[in-house]
Amino acid sequence: MLEIRNLHAGIDGKEILKGIDLTVNKGEIHAIMGPNGSGKSTLAKVLAGHPQYEVTAGEILYEGRNLLDMAPDERAREGVFMAFQYPIEVPGVSNAQFLRLAYNEKRKHLGEEELDPLEFKDLLKERAKVVEMEASFMTRSVNEGFSGGEKKRNEILQMAVLQPKLAVLDETDSGLDIDALRVVANGVNQLLTPDNAIIVVTHYQRLLNYIVPDFVHVLSSGRIVREGGKELALELESKGYDWIKTADNGKGAVAPAQ
Amino acid sequence: MVTELVKSENSYQAAFRSVRELSPAAPWLELVRGSAMDRFDQLGFPSVRDEEWKYTNLATLAKESFEPLTSAEQVAADDVGGYAYSEIGAHLVVVNGFLNEELSVTTGLADVVATDLFSAVDDARYNKIIRKYLARNAGYHNSGLTALNTAFIQSGVFVYIPKNVKLDKPLQITFIGGTANSATFPRVLVVAEEHSSATLIENFVAGNEGHYFTNATAEIVLKDGAHLEHYRLQRESKKAFHVSTTSAELGRASRYATTSINLGAQLSRHDISVVLDHEGAETSVDGLYMVDSDQHTDTHSVIDHKQPHCNSHQLYKGILDGNSRAVFNGKIFVREGAQKTDAIQTNKNLLLSEKARVDTKPQLEIYADDVKCAHGAAVGQIDPEELFYLETRGIGPELGRSLLTYGFAEEVIAKIKLESIRAELDQIVLNQLHASLET
Numbered sequence: 285m286l287e288i289r290n291l292h293a294g295i296d297g298k299e300i301l302k303g304i305d306l307t308v309n310k311g312e313i314h315a316i317m318g319p320n321g322s323g324k325s326t327l328a329k330v331l332a333g334h335p336q337y338e339v340t341a342g343e344i345l346y347e348g349r350n351l352l353d354m355a356p357d358e359r360a361r362e363g364v365f366m367a368f369q370y371p372i373e374v375p376g377v378s379n380a381q382f383l384r385l386a387y388n389e390k391r392k393h394l395g396e397e398e399l400d401p402l403e404f405k406d407l408l409k410e411r412a413k414v415v416e417m418e419a420s421f422m423t424r425s426v427n428e429g430f431s432g433g434e435k436k437r438n439e440i441l442q443m444a445v446l447q448p449k450l451a452v453l454d455e456t457d458s459g460l461d462i463d464a465l466r467v468v469a470n471g472v473n474q475l476l477t478p479d480n481a482i483i484v485v486t487h488y489q490r491l492l493n494y495i496v497p498d499f500v501h502v503l504s505s506g507r508i509v510r511e512g513g514k515e516l517a518l519e520l521e522s523k524g525y526d527w528i529k530t531a532d533n534g535k536g537a538v539a540p541a542q
Numbered sequence: 543m544v545t546e547l548v549k550s551e552n553s554y555q556a557a558f559r560s561v562r563e564l565s566p567a568a569p570w571l572e573l574v575r576g577s578a579m580d581r582f583d584q585l586g587f588p589s590v591r592d593e594e595w596k597y598t599n600l601a602t603l604a605k606e607s608f609e610p611l612t613s614a615e616q617v618a619a620d621d622v623g624g625y626a627y628s629e630i631g632a633h634l635v636v637v638n639g640f641l642n643e644e645l646s647v648t649t650g651l652a653d654v655v656a657t658d659l660f661s662a663v664d665d666a667r668y669n670k671i672i673r674k675y676l677a678r679n680a681g682y683h684n685s686g687l688t689a690l691n692t693a694f695i696q697s698g699v700f701v702y703i704p705k706n707v708k709l710d711k712p713l714q715i716t717f718i719g720g721t722a723n724s725a726t727f728p729r730v731l732v733v734a735e736e737h738s739s740a741t742l743i744e745n746f747v748a749g750n751e752g753h754y755f756t757n758a759t760a761e762i763v764l765k766d767g768a769h770l771e772h773y774r775l776q777r778e779s780k781k782a783f784h785v786s787t788t789s790a791e792l793g794r795a796s797r798y799a800t801t802s803i804n805l806g807a808q809l810s811r812h813d814i815s816v817v818l819d820h821e822g823a824e825t826s827v828d829g830l831y832m833v834d835s836d837q838h839t840d841t842h843s844v845i846d847h848k849q850p851h852c853n854s855h856q857l858y859k860g861i862l863d864g865n866s867r868a869v870f871n872g873k874i875f876v877r878e879g880a881q882k883t884d885a886i887q888t889n890k891n892l893l894l895s896e897k898a899r900v901d902t903k904p905q906l907e908i909y910a911d912d913v914k915c916a917h918g919a920a921v922g923q924i925d926p927e928e929l930f931y932l933e934t935r936g937i938g939p940e941l942g943r944s945l946l947t948y949g950f951a952e953e954v955i956a957k958i959k960l961e962s963i964r965a966e967l968d969q970i971v972l973n974q975l976h977a978s979l980e981t
Binding site: 374 | 926927928930931932933934935936937938939941942945946948949950951952953956
């Protein structure tokens with residue numbers, strides 16, 4: 285589904301990703317871990333197509349197509365989704381309006397019929413159960429005045445509505461208390477099917493207790509320095525990131541998991 | 543240029559003479575009109591040398607020879623029902639400044655009076671009230687434009703809401719302009735007696751996309767405990783000049799909530815003043831202006847806290863595209879002794895093009911020490927991070943920009959209590975953005 289080859293990318297002329305290779309297949313959950321500044325969020329933003337990030341080398345294939353040739357909105361309509369670390373507030377636009385617009389833009393793109401407000405209301409009601417969101421959230425402006433946890437739940441609600449093929453969750457666990465974390469993780473798990481894939485970008489292992497990854501990739505200084513199964517996350521949790529940095533020494537070699 | 547100015551003023555002078563012949567008034571009103579005309583002769587149109595007119599140049603208006611309409615005979619209008627909002631009761635139609643009773647619908651007024659202002663002056667029931675309040679809040683001594691409007695009082699609308707009367711359906715006044723090269727002078731006086739309540743819609747529309755000059759004045763008097771919701775919509779022709787004054791005085795514990803929507807006219811100027819001269823009065827003075835191409839819009843507001851325990855909240859938002867220009871100048875005075883004043887003023891502007899320009903100046907002058915006051919102004923563009931967020935949800939940049947602009951306007955629109963006005967404004971905003979967004 286997704287193939288990243290020798291990806292180099294940065295912002296404001298500063299290279300942050302220094303050669304990433306990553307393959308994600310249907311039905312898989314991948315975790316990208318790493319210390320602050322390792323390039324995790326940059327990778328997520330490059331996948332979503334943030335205009336400030338520049339790809340200087342390498343390529344990303346999404347379902348065999350060059351993802352980097354696609355505008356961010358086209359990527360979204362083709363099934364790429366990013367849950368933001370800091371979701372943006374959109375004052376004056378209700379959650380329901382926003383979601384229906386996004387949903388219908390995708391339908392239009394796929395040549396499917398758009399849903400009218402009533403039809404969409406039913407769909408939204410159903411999908412909102414995934415993240416246990418009350419109806420009152422639908423008439424409120426997108427993320428405006430939402431608590432940190434509510435914003436993250438709202439991201440997953442958007443994911444539930446848009447049903448992406450590839451979802452990138454950027455630090456979705458940050459700022460969540462344990463109950464909210466459980467709700468969010470539970471929502472994500474419900475949305476996983478054999479036909480889609482999820483990339484979980486996280487600093488901490490705790491989210492991975494709930495969203496159990498098939499593969500863990502550890503980023504340091506813009507390179508993947510370790511890869512392994514879910515147990516690698518546990519190892520990082522007990523040892524911290526320092527040993528990775530030391531082991532890495534900036535050479536960029538990928539060491540096998542222990 | 544000076545000669546032309548004088549010539550133009552002479553055309554008003556000539557028209558004024560025929561007003562006196564065609565519409566003779568009660569002696570006191572003749573005196574008011576006469577001294578207003580004298581005052582206009584002295585003041586003329588404001589110039590950019592006047593601090594209050596620094597950013598709005600009326601030189602073109604002053605030079606043009608607009609023809610003041612001096613009789614109702616020149617009036618013509620067909621289908622006006624389309625201008626009526628669905629929630630309203632009575633609908634008064636004013637064409638070129640003259641109340642047209644045949645086109646108006648006055649059902650549902652119950653005890654509320656809504657009639658021709660000029661005729662009501664001769665009605666023994668209203669004579670004293672009108673004499674007391676006409677030209678009291680919108681004084682003409684310092685304003686050439688108000689002076690001109692006052693000199694040309696020949697019709698207009700008088701609204702009287704008796705004590706304790708609650709008008710359950712909104713009263714709408716639609717002002718239709720559009721006669722080519724005309725100058726018209728709509729005038730409104732609203733007196734709301736103690737503990738009365740009503741909703742008033744002033745709707746300025748263009749009969750056609752012509753070149754004309756509207757100079758409107760509305761005075762509003764709220765007695766103790768009275769409550770008025772006031773919506774003012776300005777959608778004049780994009781070739782027209784629209785200058786207007788709204789002046790309100792608020793009685794003890796009265797409440798005046800007003801929203802002004804400015805969309806039309808080549809050049810528009812709205813001076814709104816609210817005087818809180820009795821304890822416990824409350825006002826909200828909101829507005830939205832949305833202009834594009836070469837439009838120019840200017841709002842000057844004065845909210846004057848003269849007595850303690852009064853609240854005022856002001857939110858004005860502006861959306862500018864093309865070459866357009868907007869001016870916002872908001873003064874809040876908190877006079878000596880006006881303790882426990884609570885005043886907030888905000889002006890936010892969204893620029894959709896590189897060439898659009900805003901001059902905003904919120905001002906607070908406080909002479910009391912136990913008050914809560916805040917003000918702020920902002921001018922910005924569409925936030926790229928917000929746009930990116932929408933893009934990652936499949937909403938393309940063009941639609942995204944429209945959605946964010948719509949959201950920006952909603953803060954003002956959503957407060958409007960009449961659903962049909964909200965729906966219409968949503969549609970207008972989206973049309974102007976060339977976007978469709980079913981809600």
